[in-house]
Every structure is written in C-alpha cells, then in structure tokens.
Amino acid sequence: MSSSRNAWATASDDVLLGQCEIDTYRASGPGGQKRNKTSSAVRLRHLPSGLIVIAEESRSQHENKAKALVRLRKACYLQIREEILPETVSSLPEWSTALNSEGRIHLGRKNPAFWAAAGVALDALDVAKARVSDAAAWLKVSTANLIQFMEEDPKLWQQVNVLRARHNQKPLKSS
Numbered sequence: 001m002s003s004s005r006n007a008w009a010t011a012s013d014d015v016l017l018g019q020c021e022i023d024t025y026r027a028s029g030p031g032g033q034k035r036n037k038t039s040s041a042v043r044l045r046h047l048p049s050g051l052i053v054i055a056e057e058s059r060s061q062h063e064n065k066a067k068a069l070v071r072l073r074k075a076c077y078l079q080i081r082e083e084i085l086p087e088t089v090s091s092l093p094e095w096s097t098a099l100n101s102e103g104r105i106h107l108g109r110k111n112p113a114f115w116a117a118a119g120v121a122l123d124a125l126d127v128a129k130a131r132v133s134d135a136a137a138w139l140k141v142s143t144a145n146l147i148q149f150m151e152e153d154p155k156l157w158q159q160v161n162v163l164r165a166r167h168n169q170k171p172l173k174s175s
Helices: 004-010 013-018 033-037 061-079 114-127 132-139 143-150 154-166
Strands: 020-025 041-046 052-055
Touching: 004 061, 004 114, 013 020, 013 061, 020 061, 041 061, 052 061, 061 114, 061 154, 114 132, 114 143, 114 154, 132 143, 143 154
Parallel strands: none
Antiparallel strands: 020 041, 041 052
16 A cells, blocks of 8 residues: 555654644643643644644643644545555454454554554445445455444544545444
C-alpha cells in the first residue's frame, strides 16, 4: 500500500509535529487554579491531511502534546481511507501481522499494531461498500472475528457505522 497515512502515522514525533500547526490555549473545566492560568491545552492541525486533534486533560503542555500526537496517529487510521485491491488486502503487512497461526485476528487495542490493522480493516470495509461479510472474505477472516475486532475500540466501532451510513447500510449494533 503506497500510503501517506502509514507514513504520517509511523513518522517520528518531530517529523509529525513539523507537519502540524500547534495551538496552545487555556482549557476550561476542573483542574484547579493552575489550569486556568496556563495555556496547557494543545490542538494539533495536521496540514497534509486536515485532521485536527486536541488534548487538554493534563496541566502539563508537554503531556498534552504527547497525548495529541497519539490521537493524531489513531485519527490517521480511523479517518483516512486508502485505496486497496480486494485480492491483495489480506497480504498487506499491516494486516498479515495481525493474524495468529489459526488465521484469527489476535490484536487488542493496546497492541501497537492494532491501529494499522484497524485502518486496513476499514479500507476493506469501505471498498466492500460496508458489507462486513465481503470485507471479512477479502481479509481472510470470519465475519464474527472481524466484528469482534472492530468492537474492540469504541472509536473504531463508531467509524464502522459511519462507513455503513455512507454506503446506505444499517448501523451495526454492539454485542
């Protein structure tokens, strides 16, 4: 897959930050007096993709910038679709490393490879016009295994249903 998405998502922090406009601001809400006196909240605008992420939980601007970078990488996989060929999607390294020896998806969302595999799954679902059974067949996994994988993260599940709506399919219900 010739992928700007993968290049952005796997770039070093410095390279990725160099592609962003960085805004700092004072976050409102709980956190004590210090929170309202320092501009610790961070908004990253990734110029090549147009993605915008924020982090404002911490009173440390440095920590919020690190959290925003993590969110930007996830957003790349969730929001940016790559064109794929159904007959070759299962052999993409981002996907093939997600499968165990029995051919089942074995990644939890804390695994660093989870988001790259999620991006490929969403790409396949998009090409399949949001038909999960077709996407699963192209990815060489069972429909149930693919659904279970996509349910692993709420934002991933939400994006699945965004794709389904875009392709005039009914939303999937969580089990």
